[in-house]
Structures are given as C-alpha cells and as structure tokens.
Amino acid sequence: MTRRDSQGSPTDPANTEDSVQRSGTAPARYQGDYVAWTGGCLFIGSGGGAVAPHSHYAIQLVIGAPSGLQVQSGHRGPSIACHGALVPSRAVHSIDVSSCDWSAVLFIEPETQEGRALSARMGGQVEFLSEEMLAGVVPALEQAWRLTRTAEAVQGAAQALVSSLSRTIPHVPSDPRVLAAIEHLRAQDGNTLALEDVAAVVHLSPSRFRHVFVEETGMPLRTYQLWRRLLKAWEILMRGDNLASAAHAAGFADSAHLSRTCRTMFGLAPSAMQMKGPLSERMRAPSS
Template identity: 85%
Template sequence: MSSKPQRYQGDYVAWTGGCMFIGSGGGPVAPHAHYAIQLVIGAPSGLQVQSGHRGQLMPCQGALVPSRAVHSIDVSSCDWTAVVFIEPETQAGRALSARMGGQVELLGDEALASVPNQLEQAWRMTRTVEAVQDVAQALVSSLSRTVPHVPSDPRVLMAIEHLRAHRGEAPSLEELAAVVHLSASRFRHVFVEQTGMPLRTYQLWRRLLKAWEILMEGDNLANAAHAAGFADSAHLSRTCRTMFGLAPSAMQMKGPLSERLRAPSSYLG
C-alpha cells in the first residue's frame, strides 16, 4: 500500500449528469447531506460508512447514498477512494433512487466486482480522463441498470453548442428555444427528454465542470469561478458544498490526471 497524504488530493472527472473525485488522503467526514446521489468506493479496503447522525460506522467496499440523506464516511484506512456524484434527475439517478428507497446501501464484491482494479488501472496507469470516465460510467450503468444516454436531437445539440459558445453566461429558456425555433414549453420538454435534466440544472453542471477543469489545469479558485460564470470564489464554493458536500479548497489537484494535464506537450506524446 502506498503512503497517503494527510490532506485529500487527486483528480476530478465529469460528464453530463455526473462527476467523480478520485484520490488519496483524508480521514473521517462529519455527518452531512447534499443534493447529488453519491457512490463511494474505498480501495483496497478500509472504507467505513455511517447512515444518519448517530448511526454506526459500517465497514464496506463501497456504498450508495441517496440525495439529501445524512451520512458520514471515514477513508482513513483506504489507500485511495473514488466518490461519484450522480444528478438525481437523470435516468440513472431516478433508477438509483428507486433502488435505494431512501436508505444508504452498502456494496460488496458482488456489486463492484473488478471495478476498483479497473478504476485504479485507468487512473494510475492509463492516466487519461476518458479511461477513468468509461469505468465510472459503466459502474453507474450497471448499478442503475440503465444505458448512458447521449442527446441526439439536432435541436438539443444546437442548444448545447450555443451554451458552450456562451460559456460563463446563462442564456434563458426562451433565448435557447428561439435559437432552435421552438416554443419555450416545447423546448423545455425536448431538452429534459434528451438530457434527463432541466435546463437550469444542466447549466449548473456545465459551469461546475468548467470550474473544476480550470482547477485541474492548475489555476486558482478565483479565476476558475470567474471563467465558469460564478459571482466569485465564495459563490463557487457554496454551490459545490450544496451539490457535493465539499468545497474546492478541500481537495488538492495533485493526482495522476492533473499532473499529466499540466505536463509539457512533449511528455504527453
């Protein structure tokens, strides 16, 4: 087992409707709740999860935590951990919510199988965002029994491209509907159908993704917040706490992915 840093440090990987923190270090986390559904893995062992304010810490390899459920985790004895957050309004999020029935679910070998080994290989050896992303999304799909859905309606794709072109801004529902020549009500329906979440939630995910991408590149919190359209670093931190239960300052971007991202192009080969 490799030596762990005392402070949690690692990498951030995101996709539409979900994201993941993967790293080493850290210890007990006080009981808290947040908006996103949480899937946590502790490897190779040592994870403990508590349900509620006064529940007992239970050893497990992984756990699923419902949206807004009070819980605590202790990763002191783990070599590394992966914490996946799933937007509750996505197809996978709704399926996981139904599976859990409002209760924390502990996961063992039968549910996780070889995923921890695959994830560690993708993170520490392959060292690409895409490889880590593939393993994480496959696990979410397996647990939720859903298939990852990529928007295919050209009107929604056009709207998403418009959002990307105006990064840092927040076009209204009416503005985007006009861009794709639909009424606001019809566009709202098509957008949710294609992406699995309302426009405002999708915009927030995109802004958070952008902020963490900038932090992965080594920039500071203030610049990341400004570039992603947050009022300031405090606004970004508050939003992260609400969505994920932690602020960006709680994690040092010093994992294999961020190190490779910052390396000279000659190293990247």
C-alpha cells in the first residue's frame, strides 16, 4: 500500500518501502540536475529506483537510457519495458529507473502549446515510446548534460525533444506588453502579484491582459508565477543551499509548503533528489 503524507500525497519515492520491495535492495540515491524554462522543466540524473503509483498536474515525459526503464499505467497495470513514455496530466502511473544508466524526466505545463498538442496525441492514455521514436534527440540530450554541461545546452536539447513529439515549434513571447509584465514579475523576488496589479503596470484591463498573457505564454498568470517560483527554488538548491533557504527565497511559506507544491506539480519532493549532477557541480565550482 502506498504511504501518503498528511496532504494525501505519496511520500518521497526515493525513500519509500515500495522502492526497496520492487528492486530487492535499496536503490542508489538519485543524483542529478534541474533545468527549467517557461512552461516546462527537466530532472536529469542517475540512480534512483521505483516510484510508487502517483499522479500530478504536469504532463510527464520520462526517458531511461540506454535501456532498463519500466513504466506502469494505473495502480495495477503491467510494468512495461520501454525507452520512454508520455504520461497525461493527472494520470496514475509509476516508473522504475533502477536499471538505467541515466534517466530524464520532463514536465510540461498542460496549457502550453506543446502541452495541448501532447494531450491530443495521448488521448488520456500513457504512450510508450520506442528507441526509434527517440533516436537522435536522446543522445543530444545526454551530450548536452554530460559533455557541454551548460543549462542552456540541456534546455535546448530538452525543448527539441518535446517539439519532436508534440510537432510544435517552441513559442517565445514577443508582445512588448507581456515582456514588460514578465520583467516586472521577475523583479518581485518571489512575491506573487494579483492579475489586476500586473495588468495595471502594462496599462491593460484585467480581462484584456489575461487574454494576451495566456495567448503569449500558454498559461494563466497564476500558473506562470508558480513555475517561476519553483524554478528559483530549484536553482537555489543546485547552488547547495538547504531546503528551508530555497523555500524562503522563492516565496513559499516554509520547506513543507515547497515540498507539497512540488509533489502536486511533479509527483516528487525536493528531498528525493540530490543536486550532484555536472550542472550543479559546475555551478558550485569556484571561479578561476
């Protein structure tokens, strides 16, 4: 039986008894990096084991390389060996990466252009991806992570992977009013602003601004601000700061609030992952 916390969310997958029971031994702690962009993010690393059945808000794309990934749809469905899988928003599923050399888990905001296209492609069902479907883009992602070792390279490779599956071209906001609003939001240092306040900054009515912002970014203002706060929290964790410091700096009430939000969006808490990938190590390296 899946253990749950006081909020009804699954406990940290890296530490659950489910992981030990499925693999027979405790898996190596998951270690890696986090990269985010508007409407999406990526966890990439090695180690980890089986994650108990759970669901979350974001669409999930999981890759296990070079092989060994197991994905289960539903609470009692069969565990399917695959190279990758697309999981719809709110769909119950579990994954096991214990036999993978490395794995990547991408989360896509369902209301973005890419998210809507992927939702239409899946039709509410988990889609299992073959090696042929991922040829080319997965090696490029690994090279960006292991060799190039920059967040920009990893982000580009991850977005190319999402684009290849969604058959969309990444959209970058270009409306000067939305760009001004985004710049204003970035200056708030983790504080969440009301739609009316942001609309006033760019001299639009709340209703008009809501429409323009969703059209340009693919998500409501509230969701966009949450993505930005989560991005800031994980970037702070990659620098080596503790969970409490990251939560405070990103505008969360405390570390428990940050953990609950991460579980809701991604199905895992920050404590399930050690930030010890090549991007994190490079970020922490002293300047020459």
